[in-house]
Amino acid sequence: MKFSSPAHAERVTSRIGLALAVTFTLCFVTGLISHLIQHPPPWFGWPSRPVWLYRVTQGTHVLSGIASIPLLLAKLWSVYPKLFERPVIRSVAHALERLSILVLSAAAFFELVTGLFNIAQNYPWTFYFPQLHYAVAWVAIGSILVHIAVKLPKVRLTKEPDPSRRAFLRTTWLAAGVAVVATAGATVPLLRNVSGLSWRSGKGPQGLPVNRTAAAAGVLDTARDPNWRLSVVTPKGTKTYSLDELRALPQSSAELPIACVEGWSQSAHWSGVSLPELLRDAESAPGTPVRVISLDKGIYGSSDLPGEHTADELTLLALELNGEILDIDHGFPCRIIAPNRPGVLQTKWVTRLETL
Numbered sequence: 001m002k003f004s005s006p007a008h009a010e011r012v013t014s015r016i017g018l019a020l021a022v023t024f025t026l027c028f029v030t031g032l033i034s035h036l037i038q039h040p041p042p043w044f045g046w047p048s049r050p051v052w053l054y055r056v057t058q059g060t061h062v063l064s065g066i067a068s069i070p071l072l073l074a075k076l077w078s079v080y081p082k083l084f085e086r087p088v089i090r091s092v093a094h095a096l097e098r099l100s101i102l103v104l105s106a107a108a109f110f111e112l113v114t115g116l117f118n119i120a121q122n123y124p125w126t127f128y129f130p131q132l133h134y135a136v137a138w139v140a141i142g143s144i145l146v147h148i149a150v151k152l153p154k155v156r157l158t159k160e161p162d163p164s165r166r167a168f169l170r171t172t173w174l175a176a177g178v179a180v181v182a183t184a185g186a187t188v189p190l191l192r193n194v195s196g197l198s199w200r201s202g203k204g205p206q207g208l209p210v211n212r213t214a215a216a217a218g219v220l221d222t223a224r225d226p227n228w229r230l231s232v233v234t235p236k237g238t239k240t241y242s243l244d245e246l247r248a249l250p251q252s253s254a255e256l257p258i259a260c261v262e263g264w265s266q267s268a269h270w271s272g273v274s275l276p277e278l279l280r281d282a283e284s285a286p287g288t289p290v291r292v293i294s295l296d297k298g299i300y301g302s303s304d305l306p307g308e309h310t311a312d313e314l315t316l317l318a319l320e321l322n323g324e325i326l327d328i329d330h331g332f333p334c335r336i337i338a339p340n341r342p343g344v345l346q347t348k349w350v351t352r353l354e355t356l
C-alpha cells in the first residue's frame, strides 16, 4: 500500500518528533519539580523566592502538556502508514523497536489524557492520579530516550523539508500554538480575556477560585465554632490563640499567587500574621520547620513548612483576602499562604502549628 502524502515523509516525522521531545522534557522536568516540592527528599530544597516560580513551573507543565496533544496526533498521523508495513517483524531488533514505540505511545497517551481529565477535575478512574501519572512519566521519558537513541542516525540525515511538507509542519505548529493560547489564560493573566478554553477563570469567592470548599472538607461547623483556637506547639510548650488574639498581633500583608498543581494560578492580596512574628510570639525561632494541621481531615489536611518559608516575612497565617475577612471556602478562620508553593500545600482552616 503506497502512502505518498507529504505528512508521512521521514523528514516531517522527525521534525514533529523533536518538538515532542522538547515538550515532553519540559513536562517531565516541571512535573518532577512539583513532585519533589510535595515529597522532598533530604537533599532537596525549594526556595521561597521568587514568589512566582512555582506558578511558572506548573503553568509550563500543563501548557507544554497541552501543546503536546496536537503534536502527538500529528506525529501518529505522520507515522501510521508504518503500521501497515510488511513483514510486521523483520528481526529481533525491529521487534524491540516496535515494542518501544508501542510503550512510548501508550505512556504518552496516558500522561496527556489523565493530565487533561485531572485539570478538568474529572476523575473517571479509581487510582490516585499523582502517583500513577508520576510513575508513567518515567516510562514515557525513558521510552522517548530509547526512541531518540534508535532514530538519531536518521534524524541527523534529515535535510530541509520541501514546501508541500512544510505546509503540514506549519499546520502542526499552528495547532499547538492555538491550543496553548486558547488555554493559557488560566495561568498567564495577560491572556485571561483571550483564552476561550482556559480551564480556570478568576471566578470564586473574593475573586479567587476555590478547589476544595469548606462543605467538601466537612469543616463548616468546626471552622465557625466561636471556641475555635489556634495551638502553636513548641518544645517550650503550647500557646493558644483566639481569632481576636491573632488580630491583635502585628499584622503584615503580601501580594502572593495561589498556584494550583492543576496549573492555574492567580495573585491576591493577603493580610494576617507573618510566620516569623507568630513563632517569635510563641517563643520559637523563625526558620524552624513547622507542621501545619487543618480542621480538614482529607489527604491535604496537613503540610510541612520548611525553615526557608517560616523565616520568610511574606509567609503569612492569613486572616484576610483582598481586603475582606477570609471567606469560609478560602480557609476562615485562618490559612497558610506562603511564597512559591503549590496550592495543595497552602493549608486552609488551620488549627494547629507544631515546630519540627
Ligand code: HEM
Pocket (backbone or CB within 6 Å): 024, 027, 028, 030, 031, 032, 034, 035, 036, 038, 061, 062, 064, 065, 066, 068, 111, 112, 113, 114, 115, 116, 118, 119, 129, 130, 131, 133, 134, 137, 140, 141, 261, 262, 263
Ligand atoms: C496535558 C498534559 C498534562 C497535564 C494536563 C498534566 C497535569 C498534571 C497535574 C495536574 C499534575 C499535579 C498532580 C498533583 O500534584 O496532584 C501533574 C503532575 C505531574 N506530571 Fe503531568 N500533566 C500532563 C502531562 C504530563 C507529561 C507528558 C508528563 C511526563 C512526561 C507529566 C509528568 C508529571 C509528573 C512527573 C508530575 C508530578 C506528579 C507528583 O506530584 O507525584 N505530565 N501533571
